[in-house]
Ligand code: PEP
């Protein structure tokens with residue numbers, strides 16, 4: 043029966059497909075399709091893994107027996123019996139075969155898909171003893187996954203990413219798939235870039251949470267903060283994700299399917315129309331040239347940035363190079379190569395690399411989620427605070443960026459500065475990194491230095507920043523979070539997250555005005571820059587440089603082409619002093 047789940051609209055468009063429910067802990071298995079004629083080989087991999095695990099358990103049982111410990115540890119002996127039994131469980135085996143043969147999932151994906159189904163059945167059991175067997179099943183599956191990790195599928199070299207394209211489906215009529223999860227970390231999302239999924243839904247998350255930001259960068263429909271979605275939606279349910287309205291329709295009627303199908307086609311037509319603006323210069327009706335830059339997460343995103351007509355990268359979120367690596371940080375050479383690829387990929391256009399900004403809703407890895415051991419991670423040791431607390435790590439990054447600057451036009455951007463002392467320490471470390479490279483005789487290039495204005499304290503002391511930096515970049519996502527005391531990743535307060543709150547607007551307006559007065563560059567690189575509903579206001583406040591995901595550039599450009607900034611100025615000033623600015627936004 044059709045039902046609807048509401049969440050927050052974070053990435054536009056409509057996706058229609060079958061649900062793949064994945065729990066966070068199982069996200070890092072590879073998800074890709076295997077051609078139909080390889081299905082039996084996948085089943086063979088599974089069988090081999092199952093046998094290996096059974097032998098492993100057999101050896102432990104034997105050990106216990108030889109030590110005469112069976113009687114001493116009756117629970118352990120019984121547990122091992124349960125694990126052996128679960129390994130042979132018909133529902134598990136038949137289900138997995140179904141996913142491989144009918145849906146062409148790779149073995150690991152099939153195994154975890156079936157585990158989700160059985161785990162749910164365990165959750166619903168009345169008997170607490172039986173309910174607890176879920177943990178045993180999970181352990182058995184984890185063991186099989188571990189064995190399979192050592193034996194990759196023969197046809198895919200690197201299955202985690204984009205392998206779906208390498209192994210196209212035989213059954214061309216197979217439906218698209220949409221991922222439903224309780225939570226996805228930004229690193230998880232990145233893993234799904236170019237993946238088989240046509241849309242995403244998560245139970246948690248706010249509109250400008252980093253998970254939502256990465257979803258937007260992928261330009262596929264997504265809804266976050268849908269609370270119970272991963273519980274009420276079942277594996278394989280038909281689902282419509284309306285990323286414009288923040289609505290998820292489960293088991294839609296034929297009428298709804300037709301309606302959303304039409305909306306989907308309409309979106310495609312609109313995209314096609316916008317694509318014609320790619321080479322049109324971003325100039326307003328009164329002749330103001332506007333700089334449209336791209337936000338990227340990986341060096342490879344430079345391709346998409348150029349394709350969308352970006353004239354540079356305004357924000358390279360370097361922390362994505364640091365995440366999901368079990369805490370093992372990239373060394374100088376690896377970072378240098380990554381930054382160099384970005385600089386060269388942009389073919390001489392400027393690339394602004396932001397130093398690592400982990401913490402809060404961007405943990406280094408999934409097992410060490412920020413917040414686990416800190417009371418208030420958004421106010422804790424994140425961004426530049428972490429870098430200054432780990433100067434050796436920071437120097438590695440600074441040296442890598444300086445070296446990459448020899449291969450293009452590179453700017454350095456520092457996140458979350460608030461104190462004069464932090465500015466001093468940061469600049470001292472930049473100098474030290476230069477000296478270290480000099481001492482090693484390593485070539486490096488010139489850097490323009492920029493600071494992010496994303497803490498109210500910084501927005502209120504712009505002259506201090508302008509004395510030390512060449513340009514500023516306003517991070518509205520955090521500026522709003524910290525001005526209004528609203529956790530940007532918490533859906534329960536997302537209704538209070540207000541980009542046009544008078545306090546926020548005044549901080550933005552003052553920052554822009556003070557930069558202009560001193561002829562220093564200023565841009566906005568938070569999500570506000572890519573929101574077409576904000577374009578007129580930002581132009582009216584004097585902004586001439588916007589940085590956003592490549593997927594948003596053409597829509598913002600379309601707005602710009604229709605604007606006359608001379609007319610917008612007075613209106614923007616009236617919005618700025620209004621009690622209810624939102625009421626004036628549609629004027
Ligand atoms: C911001 O805060 O607006 C910003 C661009 O940085 P991030 O979203 O990565 O925190």
Ligand code: MG
Pocket residue numbers: 457496517519520
């Ligand atoms: Mg920020």
